[in-house]
Amino acid sequence: MHDYGVIFDMDGVLIDSFEPHRRSWQMMAREQGVEMTDEQFATTFGRTSRDIIHHFWGESVLPEQIKQMDDRKEALFRHLLRERVPVMPGAMQLIEDLWGQGFKMGIGSSGPPSNVQLVVESLGLGTRLAGIVTGMDVTRGKPDPQVFLLTAERMQIEPRRCAVVEDAVHGITAARGAGMKAVALTGTAPREAFGQADLVVDSLNELSAARMAKLINGDAQH
Numbered sequence: 001m002h003d004y005g006v007i008f009d010m011d012g013v014l015i016d017s018f019e020p021h022r023r024s025w026q027m028m029a030r031e032q033g034v035e036m037t038d039e040q041f042a043t044t045f046g047r048t049s050r051d052i053i054h055h056f057w058g059e060s061v062l063p064e065q066i067k068q069m070d071d072r073k074e075a076l077f078r079h080l081l082r083e084r085v086p087v088m089p090g091a092m093q094l095i096e097d098l099w100g101q102g103f104k105m106g107i108g109s110s111g112p113p114s115n116v117q118l119v120v121e122s123l124g125l126g127t128r129l130a131g132i133v134t135g136m137d138v139t140r141g142k143p144d145p146q147v148f149l150l151t152a153e154r155m156q157i158e159p160r161r162c163a164v165v166e167d168a169v170h171g172i173t174a175a176r177g178a179g180m181k182a183v184a185l186t187g188t189a190p191r192e193a194f195g196q197a198d199l200v201v202d203s204l205n206e207l208s209a210a211r212m213a214k215l216i217n218g219d220a221q222h
Contacts, residue, residue: 108147112136148178162180
């Protein structure tokens with residue numbers, strides 16, 4: 001099945017990074033004299049750090065300030081993540097099933113390269129991935145489809161032969177905009193938020209290579 005591809009978002013899909021992201025954003029914001037509530041943090045998922053900083057600190061923030069805050073936040077995140085990489089239930093089993101059936105796989109993440117590299121190395125995914133795109137590779141964050149189109153290009157597979165697994169509404173919008181099948185994983189957002197998705201699941205354990213092939217082929221029953 002080398003003509004099929006699956007692109008995974010990383011945060012909230014391959015790893016349960018909600019808590020380390022929440023803690024690191026709030027720690028960095030507090031250092032800058034800003035209190036970020038849990039409700040405010042929940043609105044940031046799927047967006048680039050640049051977009052998030054502009055949203056909370058305003059459009060007048062200088063590029064060097066953005067980089068400083070972003071670097072500090074991500075350093076805090078990696079420190080928390082190194083203590084324990086929280087793999088999502090069913091993630092490794094799904095990857096091995098897809099690999100065994102000849103699917104090409106990639107990661108299309110809004111996160112920085114260091115974060116993605118840490119996860120890829122920690123989970124031993126290096127030999128399984130045909131393409132990786134991070135937040136530094138794109139100029140437009142989700143819901144723009146750029147991240148997934150670039151991932152498919154690096155995987156050397158047509159977008160229409162790809163499915164994306166996402167946990168954020170912005171990510172589902174991006175997948176649809178890329179002309180790919182969109183699989184929504186609940187948790188970050190509730191099931192009812194994913195009206196645009198082609199398929200909604202509550203766990204990666206519900207997915208398999210066979211089910212993904214049917215979805216990409218347009219089988220209404222998936």
